[in-house]
Amino acid sequence: MRAVAVTEFGAEPQVMDLPQPEPGPGEVLVRVAVAALNPLDWKIADGMLRDAMPHAFPLVLGVDGAGEVVAVGPGADRYALGDRVFGQFMRLGAGGGSYADFAATAEEAVAPAPSRATLMTAAALPTAGMTAWNLVEEAGVREGDRVLIVGATGGVGTFATQFAAGRGAEVIVTARPGAAVLMCDLGAAETIDHSHGRIAEQVLSAHPEGVDIVIDLVHDASALTDLARIVRSGGTVASTIGAADAAALELHGVRALNAQNSPSSALLSTLATELDEGRLTVLIGHETTLEEAPAALAASRSGRARGKTVIRV
Numbered sequence: 001m002r003a004v005a006v007t008e009f010g011a012e013p014q015v016m017d018l019p020q021p022e023p024g025p026g027e028v029l030v031r032v033a034v035a036a037l038n039p040l041d042w043k044i045a046d047g048m049l050r051d052a053m054p055h056a057f058p059l060v061l062g063v064d065g066a067g068e069v070v071a072v073g074p075g076a077d078r079y080a081l082g083d084r085v086f087g088q089f090m091r092l093g094a095g096g097g098s099y100a101d102f103a104a105t106a107e108e109a110v111a112p113a114p115s116r117a118t119l120m121t122a123a124a125l126p127t128a129g130m131t132a133w134n135l136v137e138e139a140g141v142r143e144g145d146r147v148l149i150v151g152a153t154g155g156v157g158t159f160a161t162q163f164a165a166g167r168g169a170e171v172i173v174t175a176r177p178g179a180a181v182l183m184c185d186l187g188a189a190e191t192i193d194h195s196h197g198r199i200a201e202q203v204l205s206a207h208p209e210g211v212d213i214v215i216d217l218v219h220d221a222s223a224l225t226d227l228a229r230i231v232r233s234g235g236t237v238a239s240t241i242g243a244a245d246a247a248a249l250e251l252h253g254v255r256a257l258n259a260q261n262s263p264s265s266a267l268l269s270t271l272a273t274e275l276d277e278g279r280l281t282v283l284i285g286h287e288t289t290l291e292e293a294p295a296a297l298a299a300s301r302s303g304r305a306r307g308k309t310v311i312r313v
């Protein structure tokens, strides 16, 4: 089968011809229709998780995907052949990922695909959608809160904007001018241009009393601690990249939250329902092919994503 894989940590991702994976106990084998790109994919290729779990090489890249169940392993009984599913295919110890014609995964790592949305839309949801849902939940976003989302125009941010606005928060997002209208369509009350002046000063000039919560997907610990001066005492600063420095933020009277995705089949189903019932928009910024996936991964390193990048398999 065709797959995009690396032969070792740090190697260039390449399109390879690899054996089709076998579903193990409790696993399903899916013919992948669409995979989706997350920065996590190239971080895994670089070795970010090398000390956390075993990896087998060639390592097929990609976590997110959607497609049709074509085989089930021993003891797997949630899905029948032909069922359309979407979810995560993070099977690093068996060398498996979603950028391939076929991918295996634990049956609880997927859920039935949304009934009204396309597999392309479904594939774009899992990692970014679940992370955004968990972030907004754990940050405790409530009606009336003023929330700043930094890095809002990418995968996690476009979902977090919608979930925070859906809870009745006043959401301010970073967005370059070309993305401002789009972000307001997703529920942002206001946009600030991070390419034109410091974010903290721009927020404080419009809102001298500051914000209740910062959700930051971009800044390192020192930049995030500096940004925390715009957060009211008792507020929260959340990071998806481990940049919320609890000791430093405590000096500002602010709670630090380093969010980690908590994936589950139930949460995937919740997101599918949000999509089917029209409460969630999936912004696909770039559509590409398996053959072009290595170039898309290289582009993702620039951090200049707009919504999600999807890979037609």
Ligand SMILES: NC(=O)c1ccc[n+]([C@@H]2O[C@H](COP(=O)([O-])OP(=O)(O)OC[C@H]3O[C@@H](n4cnc5c(N)ncnc54)[C@H](OP(=O)(O)O)[C@@H]3O)[C@@H](O)[C@H]2O)c1
Binding pocket: 038, 039, 040, 043, 127, 128, 131, 150, 151, 152, 153, 154, 155, 156, 157, 174, 175, 176, 194, 217, 218, 240, 241, 259, 260, 261, 300, 303, 304, 305, 306, 307
């Ligand atoms: N901890 C976890 O479980 C977890 C889960 C998911 C993701 N993450 C991490 O969270 C981060 C975001 O993920 P993602 O999927 O949303 O990434 P993404 O799709 O690549 O989006 C990145 C976004 O950040 C914006 N950006 C870059 N520099 C900026 C700056 N200085 N100020 C404001 N915005 C800026 C970009 O917009 P412009 O091009 O307009 O600047 C782009 O829209 C990644 O590092 C990812 O690995 C962690």
